[in-house]
Amino acid sequence: MRVTQTHCQAGPVRPAGTLPRMLPAGFAASPASLADHVARYGPVAFPGRDSRRREALIEEVERAGLTGRGGAAFPTARKLAATAAGRHPVVVANGTEAEPASAKDQVLLARSPHLVLDGAVVAAEIVGAREAVVVAHRAVRDITEQAVSERIRAGIDLVRIRVVTAADRFVGGEASAVVHWVGAGIPTPTVTPPRLSERGLGGAPTLVQNVETLAHLALIARYGAAWFRMAGTPREPGSMLVTILGAVREPGVREIALGTPTAEVLGLAGGPSAALQALLIGGYSGTWVDAAEATSRPFSSVGLADLSAGVGAGLIAALPEDACGLRETARLVRYLAGESAGQCGPCLFGLDAVAGQVEGIAEGRTSDLRMLLRWLGQVDGRGACRHPDGTARLVRSALRVFAAELGLHAQGRCAGTASILPLPPRARR
Numbered sequence: 001m002r003v004t005q006t007h008c009q010a011g012p013v014r015p016a017g018t019l020p021r022m023l024p025a026g027f028a029a030s031p032a033s034l035a036d037h038v039a040r041y042g043p044v045a046f047p048g049r050d051s052r053r054r055e056a057l058i059e060e061v062e063r064a065g066l067t068g069r070g071g072a073a074f075p076t077a078r079k080l081a082a083t084a085a086g087r088h089p090v091v092v093a094n095g096t097e098a099e100p101a102s103a104k105d106q107v108l109l110a111r112s113p114h115l116v117l118d119g120a121v122v123a124a125e126i127v128g129a130r131e132a133v134v135v136a137h138r139a140v141r142d143i144t145e146q147a148v149s150e151r152i153r154a155g156i157d158l159v160r161i162r163v164v165t166a167a168d169r170f171v172g173g174e175a176s177a178v179v180h181w182v183g184a185g186i187p188t189p190t191v192t193p194p195r196l197s198e199r200g201l202g203g204a205p206t207l208v209q210n211v212e213t214l215a216h217l218a219l220i221a222r223y224g225a226a227w228f229r230m231a232g233t234p235r236e237p238g239s240m241l242v243t244i245l246g247a248v249r250e251p252g253v254r255e256i257a258l259g260t261p262t263a264e265v266l267g268l269a270g271g272p273s274a275a276l277q278a279l280l281i282g283g284y285s286g287t288w289v290d291a292a293e294a295t296s297r298p299f300s301s302v303g304l305a306d307l308s309a310g311v312g313a314g315l316i317a318a319l320p321e322d323a324c325g326l327r328e329t330a331r332l333v334r335y336l337a338g339e340s341a342g343q344c345g346p347c348l349f350g351l352d353a354v355a356g357q358v359e360g361i362a363e364g365r366t367s368d369l370r371m372l373l374r375w376l377g378q379v380d381g382r383g384a385c386r387h388p389d390g391t392a393r394l395v396r397s398a399l400r401v402f403a404a405e406l407g408l409h410a411q412g413r414c415a416g417t418a419s420i421l422p423l424p425p426r427a428r429r
Contacts, residue, residue: 176188
């Protein structure tokens with residue numbers, strides 16, 4: 001039986017619009033207990049099984065303009081409404097965090113697990129699900145389970161929460177791969193119909209949301225759309241978690257308002273620790289951009305659009321001038337080729353060939369750019385999932401941003417050798 005209040009109440013949250021919202025300083029030492037969590041945020045407005053309240057909350061989420069924080073940025077209200085239209089749906093909270101350099105979801109679950117679990121329960125009640133599955137990175141699996149146990153003892157949830165350890169694969173974080181992992185133990189992504197909102201886990205309509213998205217949902221359920229929109233921009237409202245690494249003085253996870261100048265985002269990590277030549281934005285399937293051009297732009301998908309970049313999974317890697325962008329890209333592409341799910345030729349064989357060509361360019365063994373560009377065209381948009389597309393995007397951006405390096409490498413020369421981008425132990429060469 002639920003024992004917490006269920007009406008919307010402006011609890012003891014910080015003044016409207018201030019940050020951080022999801023990572024309060026007081027929660028830094030250890031995971032927030034349920035009591036500390038409620039004291040910090042106040043009670044959540046769980047919709048229960050009242051259809052009018054469920055519909056009203058979907059409308060509030062739509063007014064808030066919340067989009068997914070896992071990389072795709074799909075409107076959350078649309079996913080809620082689509083899943084709610086089905087019978088016997090299931091909710092999956094995606095905390096896989098398959099990007100090797102990203103830590104935002106792990107930090108969120110480690111410090112504010114109950115905010116994520118609130119969001120998972122709110123989402124489940126909105127769509128009419130009786131179960132929420134939390135897929136947690138192995139580093140925070142125990143913390144997540146302990147938080148679930150605490151909620152069970154308190155008797156606050158009408159929805160059953162189950163915790164599953166995430167797959168240890170790059171492609172395992174994609175929504176369909178997460179569903180296949182939970183259901184069959186194989187993290188295989190697909191792009192073929194039906195949609196997950198129609199048929200997903202166990203054949204039931206399934207809502208898959210990133211854990212950060214669910215944390216935002218829990219805050220909107222408490223404080224409403226107007227409060228949420230006090231941060232961010234009119235087109236991209238709210239805040240987001242960003243992992244900042246590389247040549248910065250204080251790497252780590254920060255919460256920013258969308259639209260914050262990219263130079264200020266780097267400043268939250270202590271600023272550059274060396275002169276920068278480029279930033280990798282969005283993740284390992286993201287985009288290299290010239291540092292000077294990127295730092296003058298707002299950190300938002302709209303602000304970065306003219307650089308063919310977007311915020312993606314919220315990652316900024318700062319590449320110093322003494323590092324080689326071509327060598328870094330070659331390392332990433334070889335890793336990404338090894339992470340193929342093996343479902344189709346463009347990914348299994350095409351990415352391996354692309355990786356070999358990029359390695360050849362980086363090592364000065366070949367400079368056949370026409371062949372590389374042709375191969376990129378042969379894998380882009382032709383895979384069984386989007387994995388080849390992201391790799392092609394990364395390579396094309398590297399050829400554009402590090403064009404000056406191509407001639408040097410063809411002569412057996414290189415402007416730098418330092419590496420900044422982490423890879424899993426199994427992928428290191």
